Amino acid sequence: MTPVGELGTFQDAFAAALAERTAAPIAGWLPEGETDPAGLAVYRNTIAKGCIDALAANFPTVASLVGDDWFGAAAALFARDNPPKSAALLAYGAGFPDWLARFPPADDLPYLPAMARMDGMWTTALFAPEGRPLAxxxxxxxxxxxxxxxxxxxxxxxxxxxxxxxxxxxxxxxxxxxxxxxxxxxxxxxxxxxxxxxxxxxxxxxxxxxxxxxxxxxxxxxxxxxxxxxxxxxxxxxxxxxxxxxxxxxxxxxxxxxx
Missing domain, CATH: 3.90.930 (Outer Surface Protein A; domain 3)
Structure with missing residues (x-):
């Protein structure tokens, strides 16, 4: 395998190790006897923090209504089950409104999925293509x-x-x-x-x-x-x-x- 090809294979394996929360995908690149390098946890925590921050930015109404602690815990669970598909997190969280509708702690807050849906509409509008309005x-x-x-x-x-x-x-x-x-x-x-x-x-x-x-x-x-x-x-x-x-x-x- 060429060096470029090997790098791409490693990057894919590394991404899988972060998403699956196991070092198994990169086992072939680890030193003998090492099964769970501490560095993986650092990367996971960094990605999780980025996802939580992105969700708070993209769903500010939800965050303001439930408070930082509730939102942070919910966002961490969502991020764990829904890792980002790209490095850009500007529009991360497309599935968050539907996820909230199935999230048991939100059962007492039936308005929350709709709030998230409208927050998502706002974010989508923010990053939509330009258009010149007709006079x-x-x-x-x-x-x-x-x-x-x-x-x-x-x-x-x-x-x-x-x-x-x-x-x-x-x-x-x-x-x-x-x-x-x-x-x-x-x-x-x-x-x-x-x-x-x-x-x-x-x-x-x-x-x-x-x-x-x-x-x-x-x-x-x-x-x-x-x-x-x-x-x-x-x-x-x-x-x-x-x-x-x-x-x-x-x-x-x-x-x-x-x-």
């Missing part, structure tokens, strides 16, 4: 042409609908100095997008969510507006559309057939 002038078309056009959504856009006021709770918890937080019973949606340098988030009503859900499936603007009106007949549709333009959720407008 309002781009929509200055004849009514039939506008209705037939298909909008393209910003690559960072994320939105979701919840059966209770969890988005409002999440937004309140992310304030620099959160006040008293209450969970509203009414369903709410959340919109998260990074139209420029900073990620922004706001509550999304039923009509707005229906509009975006339709647009996400390649609907025309007319079809998306119809979906919004059906979701909430009392919705102010011009105001809804103007707010989405101001949010920067549109990056393109493909002409359709007005007929």
């Amino acid at each position: 309002a002038e781009a929509f200055a078309l004849e009514p039939q042409a506008l209705a037939a056009a298909r909008p393209r959504l910003h690559p960072s856009l994320a939105f979701a609908w919840f059966d209770s006021g969890l988005p409002g709770l999440w937004l309140a918890a992310r304030e620099p100095q959160p006040g008293e937080m209450e969970l509203a019973e009414d369903p709410q949606g959340v919109l998260i997008v990074r139209p420029h340098e900073a990620v922004t988030a706001r509550l999304l009503d039923r009509a707005g969510h229906a509009f975006l859900a339709a647009a996400e499936t390649d609907a025309t603007l007319g079809e998306a507006i119809t979906a919004a009106a059906e979701a909430d007949p009392a919705a102010d549709l011009p105001a809804l559309f103007a707010a989405l333009i101001a949010d920067g959720v549109f990056v393109g407008l493909d002409p359709g057939d007005p007929a």
